[in-house]
Amino acid sequence: xxxxxxxxxxxxxxxxxxxxxxxxxxxxxxxxxxxxxxxxxxxxxxxxxxxxxxxxxxxxxxxxxxxxxxxxxxxxxxxxxxxxxxxxxxxxxxxxxxxxxxxxxxxxxxxxxxxxxxxxxxxxxxxxxxxxxxxxxxxxxxxxxxxxxxxxxxxxxxxxxxxxxxxxxxxxxxxxxxxxxxxxxxxxxxxxxxxxxxxxxxxxxxxxxxxxxxxxx
Amino acid sequence: xxxxxxxxxxxxxxxxxxxxxxxxxxxxxxxxxxxxxxxxxxxxxxxxxxxxxxxxxxxxxxxxxxxxxxxxxxxxxxxxxxxxxxxxxxxxxxxxxxxxxxxxxxxxxxxxxxxxxxxxxxxxxxxxxxxxxxxxxxxxxxxxxxxxxxxxxx
Numbered sequence: 001x002x003x004x005x006x007x008x009x010x011x012x013x014x015x016x017x018x019x020x021x022x023x024x025x026x027x028x029x030x031x032x033x034x035x036x037x038x039x040x041x042x043x044x045x046x047x048x049x050x051x052x053x054x055x056x057x058x059x060x061x062x063x064x065x066x067x068x069x070x071x072x073x074x075x076x077x078x079x080x081x082x083x084x085x086x087x088x089x090x091x092x093x094x095x096x097x098x099x100x101x102x103x104x105x106x107x108x109x110x111x112x113x114x115x116x117x118x119x120x121x122x123x124x125x126x127x128x129x130x131x132x133x134x135x136x137x138x139x140x141x142x143x144x145x146x147x148x149x150x151x152x153x154x155x156x157x158x159x160x161x162x163x164x165x166x167x168x169x170x171x172x173x174x175x176x177x178x179x180x181x182x183x184x185x186x187x188x189x190x191x192x193x194x195x196x197x198x199x200x201x202x203x204x205x206x207x208x209x210x211x212x213x214x215x216x217x
Numbered sequence: 218x219x220x221x222x223x224x225x226x227x228x229x230x231x232x233x234x235x236x237x238x239x240x241x242x243x244x245x246x247x248x249x250x251x252x253x254x255x256x257x258x259x260x261x262x263x264x265x266x267x268x269x270x271x272x273x274x275x276x277x278x279x280x281x282x283x284x285x286x287x288x289x290x291x292x293x294x295x296x297x298x299x300x301x302x303x304x305x306x307x308x309x310x311x312x313x314x315x316x317x318x319x320x321x322x323x324x325x326x327x328x329x330x331x332x333x334x335x336x337x338x339x340x341x342x343x344x345x346x347x348x349x350x351x352x353x354x355x356x357x358x359x360x361x362x363x364x365x366x367x368x369x370x371x
Contacts, residue, residue, distance in 0.1 A: 014237070017237040018233070018236045018237045018240055021237050021240040021241050021244055022240055024244050025240055025243055025244045025247065028244065028247035028248055028251055029247060031251065032247050032250065032251045037272060037273040037276055037279060037332070037362075038270040038271065038272050038273070038362065038363070038364075038365065039267075039270060039271070039273075039332060039360040039361050039362035039363050040267055040269065040270065040271070040360065040361045040363060041271050041273075041330075041358070041359070041360045042359050042360070042361070043357055043358060043359075044348060044351060044352050044357040044358075044359060045352065045357070046352065046355075046357065047352050047353055047355060068341075148341045148345075149341065150340060150341055150342030150345065151340055151341070151342065152340065152341045153337065153338065153339070153340060153341070154265065154335045154336070154337055154338075154339045154340070154341060154344060155265040155337040155338075157341055157344070158265045158267055158337075158361060158363060159265070159267075161267070161361070162267040162268050162269050162366075165269035166268060166269045169269055180269070184269060184270070184271065188274065189274070210345075210348070212345070212349075
């Protein structure tokens with residue numbers, strides 16, 4: 001008897017293994033939501049102290065004003081604008097205007113040295129088309145101010161913020177010979193790419209100011 | 218002629234013995250990458266898309282705020298703020314931030330990032346109120362979580 005048993009094959013039938021695995025796989029495929037930690041980042045200004053003056057007077061030409069009303073209509077530099085996507089070009093030109101680049105150093109770089117560090121192509125563009133006296137003095141002074149009414153929609157706010165980030169990423173990217181998309185995707189844990197990232201941003205702060213909205217009444 | 222005959226003699230079966238292994242590998246991949254939702258979102262979430270997204274490196278430092286109209290119609294149609302599993306009043310945000318901060322180690326507390334998932338129909342008023350509270354709570358790094366804009370959206 002014992003012999004008889006030994007002769008029988010003791011294998012488990014594995015033919016349906018694939019089916020079982022498929023079933024589990026499909027379950028996980030359907031339920032998975034790969035977590036996305038992506039978005040537009042922003043650094044809020046520090047907590048407002050009561051004794052601080054509400055607004056430090058900036059030279060008006062160094063501020064690029066964007067206002068949105070409760071009907072989601074735009075007022076850019078006091079002119080109405082219908083197409084949000086035009087902001088990208090305008091901000092690009094505004095930041096790189098170099099109206100009167102000072103040689104005063106801030107963190108080891110001055111506007112004048114930033115201008116000299118730009119690739120020749122960008123510099124030619126700036127010298128030929130920009131450098132207007134009515135626009136910003138230099139990138140370290142340029143501030144983009146976004147003031148959205150309390151009744152404006154979040155959707156338009158994100159659209160504008162997206163355009164502003166696009167403009168800055170384009171500047172940073174062009175400076176190190178990348179497209180804005182390539183610059184955005186630089187991996188900061190890789191030292192080589194991190195160096196490129198920092199070189200692109202050096203001396204050109206991303207100065208996006210979200211102004212306190214009017215109470216709307 | 219004999220050449221052709223030889224070919225037809227060979228077996229035409231694809232070996233499927235390795236199939237379970239392949240499927241298991243895929244299965245494990247999805248099991249590992251899956252994050253089961255720990256919070257049930259009670260507000261409407263149609264988030265506007267954007268193009269210039271940045272990826273956050275450290276997931277541990279991120280806390281989430283959800284804003285939008287409540288899904289439950291009994292709660293009215295005014296947008297509400299949800300954190301974790303409950304609705305949060307504007308005045309409760311500072312306390313919530315401090316709670317979230319206390320979950321982090323001492324050195325990381327300043328680096329806390331608040332990821333805001335806001336419905337596109339939300340008005341800016343409530344978003345600004347939340348931001349003011351975040352400033353008061355000294356949680357200045359914020360992110361507007363948005364999905365990537367795809368080409369066919371344009």
